[in-house]
Amino acid sequence: MKVFIASDHAGFDLKESLKKRFADKFEFEDFGAFSTQSVDYPEFAHKLAQNVLDTNQYGVLICGTGNGMAMTANKHAGIRAGLCWNKDIAALIRQHNDANILVMPARFIPEETAFEILETFFATEFEGGRHQRRVEKINLV
Numbered sequence: 382m383k384v385f386i387a388s389d390h391a392g393f394d395l396k397e398s399l400k401k402r403f404a405d406k407f408e409f410e411d412f413g414a415f416s417t418q419s420v421d422y423p424e425f426a427h428k429l430a431q432n433v434l435d436t437n438q439y440g441v442l443i444c445g446t447g448n449g450m451a452m453t454a455n456k457h458a459g460i461r462a463g464l465c466w467n468k469d470i471a472a473l474i475r476q477h478n479d480a481n482i483l484v485m486p487a488r489f490i491p492e493e494t495a496f497e498i499l500e501t502f503f504a505t506e507f508e509g510g511r512h513q514r515r516v517e518k519i520n521l522v
């Protein structure tokens with residue numbers, strides 16, 4: 382399965398760890414950043430979000446708090462980017478929100494937690510039903 386991934390400088394180390402840890406499970410397409418040199422997170426979030434929309438695949442965004450990436454990605458109609466700091470939330474953003482982008486706060490979660498979050502996100506299906514109606518209402522405003 383192909384997964385788009387991007388970070389800013391604050392998320393760079395975690396992005397690299399995730400790619401290494403899940404190399405045998407996912408085919409990552411990395412949109413940067415490619416070092417810990419300071420960059421602007423919106424550039425990476427916009428690029429990844431557009432690719433998720435164009436190909437109907439999933440993405441992972443990482444910055445210091447996760448909030449800048451989530452705020453930016455969610456400007457794109459059709460993107461549902463959810464900020465996760467534990468695996469239960471990772472499951473719920475798939476089950477209830479049909480999230481197509483997973484966002485993680487590199488400066489606030491241990492690496493092992495990030496591994497659990499990513500694994501859970503990709504192992505969990507959208508539940509549909511009443512959640513389908515709610516997800517459809519996200520883009521009405």
Ligand code: RB5
Binds near residue numbers: 389391445446449450
């Ligand atoms: C970078 O210092 C930091 O602002 C960024 O990674 C992120 O937390 C923004 O939301």
